[in-house]
Amino acid sequence: MSVFESLLQFLSTGTLLGALLLLLVLYLLFSGSKSQKEGKEPPGPKPLPLLGNLLTLDLKRPFDTFCELSKTYGKIFQVFLGPRKTVILVGYKTVKEALMNYAEEFGDRYIGPGFRIINNEHGILFSNGENWKEMRRFALSNLRDFGMGKRGSEDKIIEEIQYLKGEFDKFKGKAFDTTQPVNYAVSNIISSIVYGSRFEYTDPRFTEMVDRANENVRVSGSATMMLYNIFPWLGPFLNSKRTIVRNILKNKAEIMKLINELLETLNPQDRRGFVDSFLIRKQSDEESGKTDSLYHSMNLYCTINNLFAAGTDTTATTLRWSLLLMAKYPEIQAEVQGEIDRVIGGRQPVVEDRKNLPYTDAVIHETQRLANIIPITPPHKTSCDVHLNGYLIKKGTSVLPLLVSVLRDENEWETPDSFNPRHFLNKQGQFIKKDAFLPFSAGRRVCLGESLARMELFLFFTFLLQHFHFTPPPGVSEDDLDLTPAVGFTLNPAPHKLCAVKRS
Numbered sequence: 417m418s419v420f421e422s423l424l425q426f427l428s429t430g431t432l433l434g435a436l437l438l439l440l441v442l443y444l445l446f447s448g449s450k451s452q453k454e455g456k457e458p459p460g461p462k463p464l465p466l467l468g469n470l471l472t473l474d475l476k477r478p479f480d481t482f483c484e485l486s487k488t489y490g491k492i493f494q495v496f497l498g499p500r501k502t503v504i505l506v507g508y509k510t511v512k513e514a515l516m517n518y519a520e521e522f523g524d525r526y527i528g529p530g531f532r533i534i535n536n537e538h539g540i541l542f543s544n545g546e547n548w549k550e551m552r553r554f555a556l557s558n559l560r561d562f563g564m565g566k567r568g569s570e571d572k573i574i575e576e577i578q579y580l581k582g583e584f585d586k587f588k589g590k591a592f593d594t595t596q597p598v599n600y601a602v603s604n605i606i607s608s609i610v611y612g613s614r615f616e617y618t619d620p621r622f623t624e625m626v627d628r629a630n631e632n633v634r635v636s637g638s639a640t641m642m643l644y645n646i647f648p649w650l651g652p653f654l655n656s657k658r659t660i661v662r663n664i665l666k667n668k669a670e671i672m673k674l675i676n677e678l679l680e681t682l683n684p685q686d687r688r689g690f691v692d693s694f695l696i697r698k699q700s701d702e703e704s705g706k707t708d709s710l711y712h713s714m715n716l717y718c719t720i721n722n723l724f725a726a727g728t729d730t731t732a733t734t735l736r737w738s739l740l741l742m743a744k745y746p747e748i749q750a751e752v753q754g755e756i757d758r759v760i761g762g763r764q765p766v767v768e769d770r771k772n773l774p775y776t777d778a779v780i781h782e783t784q785r786l787a788n789i790i791p792i793t794p795p796h797k798t799s800c801d802v803h804l805n806g807y808l809i810k811k812g813t814s815v816l817p818l819l820v821s822v823l824r825d826e827n828e829w830e831t832p833d834s835f836n837p838r839h840f841l842n843k844q845g846q847f848i849k850k851d852a853f854l855p856f857s858a859g860r861r862v863c864l865g866e867s868l869a870r871m872e873l874f875l876f877f878t879f880l881l882q883h884f885h886f887t888p889p890p891g892v893s894e895d896d897l898d899l900t901p902a903v904g905f906t907l908n909p910a911p912h913k914l915c916a917v918k919r920s
């Protein structure tokens with residue numbers, strides 16, 4: 417039946433059924449011819465109405481289901497998270513092709529309801545367009561000014577390491593949970609870059625802020641928050657959402673207080689940190705009568721929030737994995753310590769030492785690879801229609817690069833599922849870079865704090881191994897140390913205790 421005939425029939429009967437049928441015919445006619453012209457969409461499991469492929473997914477470990485599905489549907493496939501179509505990118509070659517060769521096309525962020533309540537599309541991590549560009553540029557240039565990649569942050573880290581050592585010393589070799597001291601130390605690095613000063617570990621205002629932020633990272637990766645992202649109307653019934661909102665409101669109040677304190681003592685000739693720079697820019701835009709300035713309080717608060725959320729849990733979690741792995745593999749720990757003793761001896765390690773510590777460097781890289789703390793990046797979104805490896809991915813589609821499938825890609829790593837520092841060493845024992853080492857992702861949205869994080873990991877790890885020997889608690893064997901991660905937005909080591917025994 418032609419479109420014209422349908423129209424005539426509709427006009428003659430005028431029934432609702434006719435209208436619906438006509439719409440269906442038009443849809444099939446136009447959607448069919450369009451998709452044939454434009455290319456085929458990625459394959460994927462058949463979705464159910466409303467639920468999509470939710471029943472197929474392990475909501476606690478969706479990345480495992482995606483790896484499984486990839487065996488059937490290939491390196492680019494689509495699933496429906498509820499009614500929302502999502503394209504999954506699998507393996508080093510595919511992820512690299514999309515994020516690096518089509519950086520613009522895959523460079524937007526999909527912002528689901530769970531993240532909108534946190535950022536309201538301001539700041540860096542969950543924003544797009546001009547707002548994202550300007551805040552990312554401003555944060556990067558200020559992070560550089562206040563230390564990142566420079567001597568400044570090296571000094572800040574070295575200062576903080578002494579405090580962390582003091583905390584470890586307090587346990588006198590007895591077993592303890594490393595979570596809080598490591599989180600506080602790492603958070604203080606961002607604090608001194610953002611606010612211009614560090615906090616005492618006994619300051620409840622600081623420790624509660626860090627603990628709340630960590631709780632949010634954990635809860636935002638839970639199965640219930642995944643459901644909330646798909647069906648936001650579930651919100652009022654979900655404890656997880658209530659927890660997140662409560663933590664956000666409390667942390668926001670604290671951050672605003674800190675900003676106000678800095679505002680009262682602001683001196684444009686003597687900037688203490690990122691907040692001062694932002695406030696000075698804000699005042700200058702206000703004085704020149706700029707009405708569309710992006711330098712407003714909401715962007716300031718959200719950017720600070722992003723830097724803390726993205727910069728604390730990630731680095732601290734990786735560091736805790738590294739200590740756990742050392743306790744589990746004492747022969748690797750001994751080799752690291754032997755190298756540190758030979759090359760550095762008893763003096764304070766500095767960034768310059770990295771090139772002379774290939775084994776230690778390889779162990780840190782291998783920790784990041786195996787720990788795979790962000791198995792799936794926060795969702796990306798296509799900024800226009802894009803053809804990738806023969807498939808059409810339409811503008812506005814949410815896209816998940818599966819970083820775990822890159823860091824464990826069988827074609828790139830000799831023993832993808834085991835801890836093997838040799839992945840990063842050549843036959844002569846020199847450090848080698850690996851292209852498939854992408855824990856910081858790649859392309860337009862690549863981690864903004866990569867160089868800071870790398871500096872922190874190197875200095876903290878080397879210093880701690882220089883001073884302590886890490887072992888399981890008495891009565892627990894190395895084999896008993898469990899490497900199964902606790903799932904949140906990042907993959908953390910499951911709760912455990914370690915002994916930090918002073919090296920003589």
Ligand code: HEM
Nearest residue numbers: 540541726727730731790793855856857861863864865869
């Ligand atoms: C071991 C430590 C870290 C790891 C593994 C890590 C990893 C990542 C990953 C995978 C992303 C998402 C990239 C994407 O969407 O494709 C990201 C984004 C981001 N990271 Fe990191 N990160 C670490 C440390 C840091 C630190 C220390 C900071 C702060 C200075 C930071 C700030 C950010 C920000 C602001 C973004 C959002 C970038 C954007 O959307 O444009 N990260 N990070």
